[in-house]
Amino acid sequence: xxxxxxxxxxxxxxxxxxxxxxxxxxxxxxxxxxxxxxxxxxxxxxxxxxxxxxxxxxxxxxxxxxxxxxxxxxxxxxxxxxxxxxxxxxxxxxxxxxxxxxxx
Numbered sequence: 001x002x003x004x005x006x007x008x009x010x011x012x013x014x015x016x017x018x019x020x021x022x023x024x025x026x027x028x029x030x031x032x033x034x035x036x037x038x039x040x041x042x043x044x045x046x047x048x049x050x051x052x053x054x055x056x057x058x059x060x061x062x063x064x065x066x067x068x069x070x071x072x073x074x075x076x077x078x079x080x081x082x083x084x085x086x087x088x089x090x091x092x093x094x095x096x097x098x099x100x101x102x103x104x
Contacts, residue, residue: 015057
């Protein structure tokens with residue numbers, strides 16, 4: 001079953017590595033801790049690696065753009081200059097059964 005979504009907007013953040021993987025890899029533990037903290041606070045809903053491994057993707061719930069920018073600026077990858085973020089804003093209209101929680 002499909003459910004209508006009433007959330008005003010969400011964001012897809014695309015992370016692109018700007019440095020070789022050998023420079024990214026030592027930062028993975030700190031980056032992973034950063035992601036886990038944000039997910040535990042529901043500031044990120046989903047995080048994963050791109051295939052092939054050229055970066056990652058985050059699904060972010062609605063928040064003010066300034067807050068999103070401040071949050072992303074704390075990413076250890078960004079702080080250490082090994083990645084950049086691009087943001088796509090979208091309005092979710094439908095969600096699959098079991099994902100109704102994304103509407104809130």
